[in-house]
Amino acid sequence: MLIEKDFSLLPFNSFHLDVRAAEFVSVKTINDLEDVIRQKTPLLILGGGSNLLLSKKVEGLVMKMDIGGIDEVKEDHTHIYVRAGAGENWHDFVNYTMQRNWGGLENLSLIPGQVGAAPIQNIGAYGVELKDTFYELEAYDRKEQKVFTLGVNDCRFGYRDSIFKSAEKGRYIILNVTFVLRKSPVLHTSYGAIREELRKMGVESPTIRDVSQAVINIRRSKLPDPADIGNAGSFFKNPVVDQAKFVSLSENYSDMPAYPHEDKSVKLAAGWLIEQCGWKGYRKGDAGVHKDQALVLVNYGHAKGKEILELSEKIEDSVYRKFGIMLEREVNVV
Ligand SMILES: Cc1cc2nc3c(=O)[nH]c(=O)nc-3n(C[C@H](O)[C@H](O)[C@H](O)COP(=O)(O)OP(=O)(O)OC[C@H]3O[C@@H](n4cnc5c(N)ncnc54)[C@H](O)[C@@H]3O)c2cc1C
Numbered sequence: 001m002l003i004e005k006d007f008s009l010l011p012f013n014s015f016h017l018d019v020r021a022a023e024f025v026s027v028k029t030i031n032d033l034e035d036v037i038r039q040k041t042p043l044l045i046l047g048g049g050s051n052l053l054l055s056k057k058v059e060g061l062v063m064k065m066d067i068g069g070i071d072e073v074k075e076d077h078t079h080i081y082v083r084a085g086a087g088e089n090w091h092d093f094v095n096y097t098m099q100r101n102w103g104g105l106e107n108l109s110l111i112p113g114q115v116g117a118a119p120i121q122n123i124g125a126y127g128v129e130l131k132d133t134f135y136e137l138e139a140y141d142r143k144e145q146k147v148f149t150l151g152v153n154d155c156r157f158g159y160r161d162s163i164f165k166s167a168e169k170g171r172y173i174i175l176n177v178t179f180v181l182r183k184s185p186v187l188h189t190s191y192g193a194i195r196e197e198l199r200k201m202g203v204e205s206p207t208i209r210d211v212s213q214a215v216i217n218i219r220r221s222k223l224p225d226p227a228d229i230g231n232a233g234s235f236f237k238n239p240v241v242d243q244a245k246f247v248s249l250s251e252n253y254s255d256m257p258a259y260p261h262e263d264k265s266v267k268l269a270a271g272w273l274i275e276q277c278g279w280k281g282y283r284k285g286d287a288g289v290h291k292d293q294a295l296v297l298v299n300y301g302h303a304k305g306k307e308i309l310e311l312s313e314k315i316e317d318s319v320y321r322k323f324g325i326m327l328e329r330e331v332n333v334v
Contacts, residue, residue, distance in 0.1 A: 013049035016230035021062040050112035055305035083178040086116025103185020104133035106212040116174040122157040127191030131157035139172035230299030271295035277318040
């Protein structure tokens with residue numbers, strides 16, 4: 001296990017920011033991890049770097065999570081329990097489960113990143129969230145200095161949220177995640193344009209692989225690929241407002257997209273709010289807002305993390321002034 005000095009994180013973040021870390025180490029086993037922790041305190045646990053904005057040099061140790069492995073833990077008549085190492089690539093893992101016709105993760109196809117980061121913000125797409133198939137995870141607790149198993153109630157999953165992103169931020173290093181998947185898949189095709197895409201594909205009786213392909217097609221047509229242009233997907237969460245706020249806004253903005261949320265609250269589209277403030281397609285230097293997706297901030301080439309952060313703050317400010325809504329970042333700023 002080699003701790004490298006003054007290490008470039010350029011290949012390790014989807015914004016393509018050329019930020020350096022004072023020290024960098026890749027951990028492939030729990031023993032590696034415990035060895036490192038005995039010597040040093042990691043400042044940043046790095047997965048695939050697809051939900052990160054590196055705004056400045058990391059003045060400490062970056063620990064890249066590379067613990068792999070996929071195991072079938074147990075099964076019953078209806079379900080299979082499958083555990084994946086935190087360092088497994090998320091989409092490869094989704095493919096692994098689909099090849100075996102285990103249902104549940106197909107709507108989450110093509111989300112970048114690694115398995116270990118998926119519970120952090122309870123990844124979600126096309127009407128499905130990680131919590132729907134989550135069974136348990138193992139994590140190294142930096143406070144108690146030992147490994148614990150956490151179940152669904154311990155993780156307190158919410159919309160793009162969990163204890164790992166809020167109450168216990170920085171405490172746990174996720175080592176592996178176990179999912180409970182269906183042997184006879186139940187499809188979720190009502191959300192977004194999935195049905196329409198399946199129709200275009202000429203599919204009448206879809207399988208989980210068809211649903212996955214439909215999701216992939218839609219994502220490719222809508223979201224900029226970080227391989228072409230640096231970005232971290234949605235920069236902000238969609239804000240959730242109460243009924244009174246929603247009613248007062250809809251008096252002025254009758255075409256404002258809105259979706260029912262928990263406890264009679266309403267989820268608004270952050271991208272629409274940002275677009276109304278005139279940011280879509282904005283560019284200053286190499287930092288900008290994507291031309292088709294106002295929710296996606298981009299690095300056109302050599303932007304600094306600080307410039308993207310400043311742009312995001314200007315956006316927050318203008319949305320607050322126009323709508324009285326404070327946007328919350330989905331991306332983790334370091
Ligand atoms: C084009 C694009 C599309 C996207 N679409 C979606 C989408 O549809 N839905 C969605 O929910 N997200 C989406 N995302 C965001 C991102 O893919 C997810 O949040 C993903 O789970 C991040 O994984 P990662 O391994 O890259 O995490 P990283 O960016 O490396 O890390 C994210 C956070 O998790 C922490 N972390 C990472 N691994 C561990 C670990 N093992 N233990 C403890 N902490 C850890 C990091 O310290 C950091 O705070 C998208 C991103 C991009 C670039």
